Amino acid sequence: MMLGLIEAAEKRLRGAVRRTPLLFSPFLDQIAGRRVMIKPECLQHTGSFKFRGAMSAVTALDPAERERGVIAFSSGNHAQGVALAARLHRIGATIVMPSDAPAQKIDNTRALGAEVVLYDRATEDRDEIGETLAAERGLTLIRPFDEPQVIYGQGTAGLEIAEQAAEEGIETADVLIPCGGGGLTSGIALALEGRGPGLRARPVEPEGFDDVTRSLASGRIERNDRLSGSLCDAIITPSPGTRTFPVMARLCGPGIVVTEDEALRAMALAFARLKIVIEPGGAVALAAALFHPSQVEGGTVIAVASGGNVDAGVFRMALERFG
């Protein structure tokens, strides 16, 4: 049922979404003590997996609805995903962003053709602005993760993983996934349930922002105490979603928590050994594969590198400290 919806998303995305390869290096295998395969969604259009879900949601709208345009709240990867999806459909995208978002992210989103509406975090209410705009213009809101068509879109990465693992002769493996609200993790988990029965999805989070790991352990939705102060900003959310959590609770293995320094070290190793650029939040799964081997099962581990939208300054710092 769910698998069919992911397969339908895959059909709609064909030709638009990039089928990212599965990368590996003997040097990383040596560190991890097992075979390590990396799914580099940093190479996806707009630099993260978010384009899959955004494009899935936009293509799933009925034409009249789509024609009126879409709206999203995001200062990050979801914003760029929605902007590009809208551009490819030649429809309008309105992205509501805090006025203190990094200038480069605002510029990138605008350069993809979206209208960026800035609000003041201190004095204005984001949801109110969004609702007013949506009502006035008839826009459809594309939520970042707790939205079925977004989850199915992210699940297309899981279909590819199942297929690529089979091509490599991998029958059983933990699939480690950087996890914020759980859209990517639950989407991949659903895809693997149908197509990769020996592959087990597992969320990975940065220390101090381990809401999903704690939620899986306690069996109910837990929240983070704070929402800022991490270099892994791309995967910091208050709590797992009401749609994503039940899927993860049913299908995922235990979460793994890594330190920020481990994420930076994984970025430096991905630079040296895979020649890819990963952002800190996108590197936590590779960090878990490399530096927490005792928490992983099996002879092979698959790590998703979920995004690469990192400032040059942060990347230089990672190389300076760990390169």
Place this chain on the structure above:
Amino acid sequence: MMLGLIEAAEKRLRGAVRRTPLLFSPFLDQIAGRRVMIKPECLQHTGSFKFRGAMSAVTALDPAERERGVIAFSSGNHAQGVALAARLHRIGATIVMPSDAPAQKIDNTRALGAEVVLYDRATEDRDEIGETLAAERGLTLIRPFDEPQVIYGQGTAGLEIAEQAAEEGIETADVLIPCGGGGLTSGIALALEGRGPGLRARPVEPEGFDDVTRSLASGRIERNDRLSGSLCDAIITPSPGTRTFPVMARLCGPGIVVTEDEALRAMALAFARLKIVIEPGGAVALAAALFHPSQVEGGTVIAVASGGNVDAGVFRMALERFG
């Protein structure tokens, strides 16, 4: 004829060589003023296209010959390519390197299972050492570029380009290729002659080391005045090869010369827009596509990013100056 030999190499390499994707970004298109497609051979095993040629040469040996092992002279990408090809065949590889080569390159080559034999550039003769070793041990020399099976192996990248261009609906385009001795350029040119008649191979070189560009202009093999002092070390050779030059003279469009700063700027843009790591020598073709648009023809340009084996310090410098 040549095409058949490249196709034969492709068959031998299947499953071993990574089929690298074709990447693009609207931000790069805007800079170039035309569509820019990037073939990221930095994502190839060992971080450069050199593995293709090395693997082609090793697989083409007769079994008894291969069993005795192979030898190469290289401190760079060719060394790692030969080491990995030998490892995959479980045969010995001897790599002769100058004792002042960067420690990391020596370590990487050893980690891939090769025996590294160091020599003193000032007092010892590399060729003599190599010939003695080869004779004593019955090793086969794998030359870095002026070797038919190496050229055919590099040509497999051209077969992929032709196929991927067709998938993208690209009928005519200049294909810009970082060029040292001409193994990759002539291999791709031969593949395109057979499979991509609207695609034209063109070598790109760094300023001061433009032996191929001058050779194509004069019609005879020209040499570089100096062989060191460039960050683009991966593609610095004395002159085009006696096998590669006639192929390039027959099939290639004029060469393009870029500055070292343009290569560094292309590296920073590939970091920001494609999330890939390119070394300076591997970035010259992208630099030509982006910063020398008047020297390129057509609505689409394809640039090969030939390798990503760059020190963290050099990469940080590129980001600091141009990121």
